[in-house]
Amino acid sequence: MVRLVTVHPALVHLPIGLAPIAALAYLVAVTRRSRLRAARWTFAGDFALVAAALFALAAAAFGLVSSDLLDWSGGLDRWRWIHLGGGVAAAALLASLAVLRLARRRRPVGRGFLAASLGTLAVLLFTGWVGGEVLVYYAGMAVRGGALGTLSPPLEKPGTPSGFKDAMGRMRGELSAVTAEAQRMVVEHPRDATFNAAAGHAAALEQVADWLGEHPESFEKIERKHERGRGRPPEVALVGGHDEATDPEVEIANYAVILGDGARELLAAARSHDLMGLSLAAGRLRAGCAGCHESVRWRP
Ligand code: HEC
Structure with missing residues (x-):
């Protein structure tokens, strides 16, 4: 076709x-x-x-x-x-x-x-x-x-994100890589090298989640950049007039903790060669991404 x-x-x-x-x-x-x-x-x-x-x-x-x-x-x-x-x-x-x-x-x-x-x-x-x-x-x-x-592994070497969207892109890549490694071991034979690769990606993911926790203001930089006439508007429902309950800094800081814990859980499962634990942790982590995207990114 x-x-x-x-x-x-x-x-x-x-x-x-x-x-x-x-x-x-x-x-x-x-x-x-x-x-x-x-x-x-x-x-x-x-x-x-x-x-x-x-x-x-x-x-x-x-x-x-x-x-x-x-x-x-x-x-x-x-x-x-x-x-x-x-x-x-x-x-x-x-x-x-x-x-x-x-x-x-x-x-x-x-x-x-x-x-x-x-x-x-x-x-x-x-x-x-x-x-x-x-x-x-x-x-x-x-x-x-x-x-x-959307399932492609990261194209950037692990390192400090340059901003909010870079952090998102990095997390996508690292989580996809872990998911793919776990999936490969479900279909093929589990191998040390594959667990080690998954552990490397989980560690990189943890690094980004920690960065996000330390930089909850990174999101507002996109808003301000857009207000200055540069860049696309952020895809977010929180722009302008957010109240206490939905302050994006608080929201991001909270989610960053969830992501960081999820990444550490992934890392522990990969290090102990626990395929079921790895699969579960990857799913839970992705649910965290989905939760924030539903509540913050795409909320009507
Ligand atoms: C704190 C809430 C929050 C969490 C948690 C979160 N995201 Fe996001 N994400 C956003 C928002 C808001 C945007 C939209 C940013 C924009 O358009 O300016 C976004 C955008 C993205 C993008 C598009 C980036 C781009 O370059 O346009 C990707 C990919 C992404 N997220 C992946 C993930 C993955 C994977 C996870 C879980 C590991 C995750 N996100 C967790 C809030 C979150």
Whole structure:
């Protein structure tokens, strides 16, 4: 079945396949002594380049469609924008090179142009690597079996969150990783290495929960940033006029304790190789996330 979001990953193969052919043909062209041979190889390169540019523009356009239509799970943002920037840059570079060649198609290519096409190829391949390896293979974006990215393990190394949303994205990644490890051990054979991996993620989760407890004001920074005209409005029902009972700082501090305790419970289960305990603790922790999202994030 063809969906709007799967057109982009189908199209990208064309420029990724054609651009190296163009670069190779130009490479052969600049090394030919005979003018006739150089002209023929240049023609082959030009043909592949123009085709690559056209498909790259289409792939970039559908890339923007995918970027807009997909829901982006927290914690993937940096790679999302690197991929988008790289894709737009690669398509623009290929299109500029193609226009240059069409304007001078009677002249054979020189070393400068060869270098430019190799540079463009590098941008294109890096962008393709980010899309295929980081976003699809690792993060499971737009993959149904990966819950469309929501079950992807963390993309950032454990560390101090840069703000509230970063903390949310990190917790999502770490909890997903623990859930996936526990699930793997339900289906496959439990192994020490898998328990150890789960323990590592549980420890990282604990660190973020503790950070959240120490920074209950982090949420209000999003509100203030938005009030200053930057960033999206926070998805929260507490914005403006919150009363005592629903003060977000109190709410966040309370939940941070629940999350921290949940993370320590996870860690203990992983360390004692208790698969049932690990599965239960992961479910309880996720229920904590769901509780706050229902009461704070999405409350009508
Ligand atoms: C204290 C309440 C609270 C708890 C507990 C909580 N969240 Fe959140 N979460 C929020 C709010 C509020 C937002 C919306 C922030 C915004 O849009 O500005 C949010 C947003 C998110 C996002 C989207 C981040 C982004 O970049 O847009 C993710 C992912 C997330 N939470 C995951 C989790 C996970 C996983 C847990 C449990 C380990 C959890 N949250 C626990 C309140 C909470």
